[in-house]
Amino acid sequence: MTSEHSKSSGAVQVIRRAGSQPSQPGPADYFTGQVRIDPLFPAQSGSNVSAALVTFEPGARTAWHTHPMGQNLVILTGAGWTQCEGGPRVEIYAGDVVSCPCGKRHWHGATATTAMSHVAIQEACDGTPVTWMEKVTDAEYLALPSED
Numbered sequence: 001m002t003s004e005h006s007k008s009s010g011a012v013q014v015i016r017r018a019g020s021q022p023s024q025p026g027p028a029d030y031f032t033g034q035v036r037i038d039p040l041f042p043a044q045s046g047s048n049v050s051a052a053l054v055t056f057e058p059g060a061r062t063a064w065h066t067h068p069m070g071q072n073l074v075i076l077t078g079a080g081w082t083q084c085e086g087g088p089r090v091e092i093y094a095g096d097v098v099s100c101p102c103g104k105r106h107w108h109g110a111t112a113t114t115a116m117s118h119v120a121i122q123e124a125c126d127g128t129p130v131t132w133m134e135k136v137t138d139a140e141y142l143a144l145p146s147e148d
Contacts, residue, residue: 016040021038021039023037024037024038026060026062029063029132030062030065031060031061031063032135032141033056033109033110034056034057034060035054035055035060035109036054036055037052037054038052038055039052040053043124043129048123048129049123050121050122051119051120051121051122052119053076053118053120054117054118054119055117056080056110056115056116056117057110058113059112059141060110061081061107061109061110061141062107062109062136063107063132063133063134064085064107064134064135064136065131066104066105066130066131067100067103067123068125068129068131069122069123070099070100070101070104070123071099071100071120071121071122072099073098073121074097075092075093075094075096075097075116075117076117076119077115077116078093078094078111078114078115078116078117079091079093079111080092080109080111080114080118081109081111082100082106082107082108083140084104084105085105085106089143089145090145091145092116098118105133107136109141112141
């Protein structure tokens with residue numbers, strides 16, 4: 001359910017009530033394990049930015065992917081892992097903010113034993129917010145982080 005409230009300037013403010021948009025399972029082509037996606041706001045006229053609350057159960061993660069305009073992740077609960085191609089796997093925690101550069105191949109998800117949720121904020125370019133690639137293998141996911 002959404003409601004609209006007028007400001008004195010005549011512009012309309014839209015409020016999307018919590019739980020008013022249906023949750024969706026993370027598509028199996030792009031996610032491993034149990035993932036739930038709760039849309040927060042879509043790209044709108046004048047803006048190509050969208051956001052979703054994404055919840056990963058233990059062991060769940062995205063496939064490798066890129067974002068043409070980058071992506072910001074605000075970690076809300078739990079602990080997770082993220083990795084950019086060629087870099088170490090890094091542990092992330094509630095309260096952390098992860099900024100993924102434009103076009104940088106990466107993945108993110110929960111740790112093997114702890115669930116994690118984050119708000120994902122990204123901007124589309126020519127209508128495309130993400131380019132999905134192959135799934136992260138168990139060997140890649142479970143690889144020990146480098147000690148550099």
